[in-house]
Amino acid sequence: MGSPTFLNFGSPYPNQVFTVVIWSEARSRFASPPETLEGKQVYVTGTIETYAGMAEIVGHRPTQIVLRDAP
Secondary structure (H helix, E strand, O other): OOOOEEEEEOOOOOOOOEEEEEOHHHHOOOOOOHHHHOOOOEEEOOOOEEEOOEEEEEOOOHHHEEEOOOO
16 A cells, blocks of 8 residues: 555554544645644544544545645
8 A cells, every 4th residue: 555644643653543634646636745634623534433442533635635724
């Protein structure tokens, strides 16, 4: 599957509470690199799964990760 990009929520790895995984094949679908979302509030949609006891969503397409409007 290639090298993944991990978007960790709550705390940095290994203390994150939730992760969005974007595999290298999906990165080309994003207009900007997904890691540019760091520090921004986002909505993420998808099926929540567990991997090694941690909750995650696999990001297959950019429409799954939407910037939250500023308050």
